[in-house]
Amino acid sequence: MHYWLMKSEPSECSVDDVLASPKHSVPWFGVRNFQARNFMREQMAIGDGVLFYHSSCPEPGIVGLAEVASTPYPDETQFDPKSHYYDAASRPDKPRWYLVDVKVIEKTRLLSLPEMRAAPQLASMIVLRRGNRLSITPVTDSEWKDVLRLLKAPG
């Protein structure tokens, strides 16, 4: 059992978009970074906890709690020449990119990036490290608990 933080641009797929989807679940397509892919392909398991994070938007931060809802499988967009995520170097018999389904459990209040940075107990979070660009990062048990505690506290 692991915990993760997964970034999504709300203009592409917001927490509300996921909640509007069947089973409150979406395939996490479009990851084109090997480290992030490896987390999905090799370390994620169904039921892992996910912090749903909005990035590249006016108010970046954690906006929901989710969970991993499938085992890894190939990201179909890599084979679609019309897709923004098309990868000509990937072959269907040897896919390069994998994804998991992510199911939103609960929309939370916004735990904003500035609030996260101001919380000393979250200082170790990878997402807060200077220059971090990874769209999927592991979260420790204690970071997970501390985030939940902050989400329950008033903003």
Next chain:
DNA sequence: GCCAACGTTGGC
């Protein structure tokens, strides 16, 4: 729109 930081690519 700017720019820091980082990953990837490709020439050598």
Next chain:
DNA sequence: GCCAACGTTGGC
């Protein structure tokens, strides 16, 4: 295997 150039991420 090195490393410069390039592209992308993502906060501000």
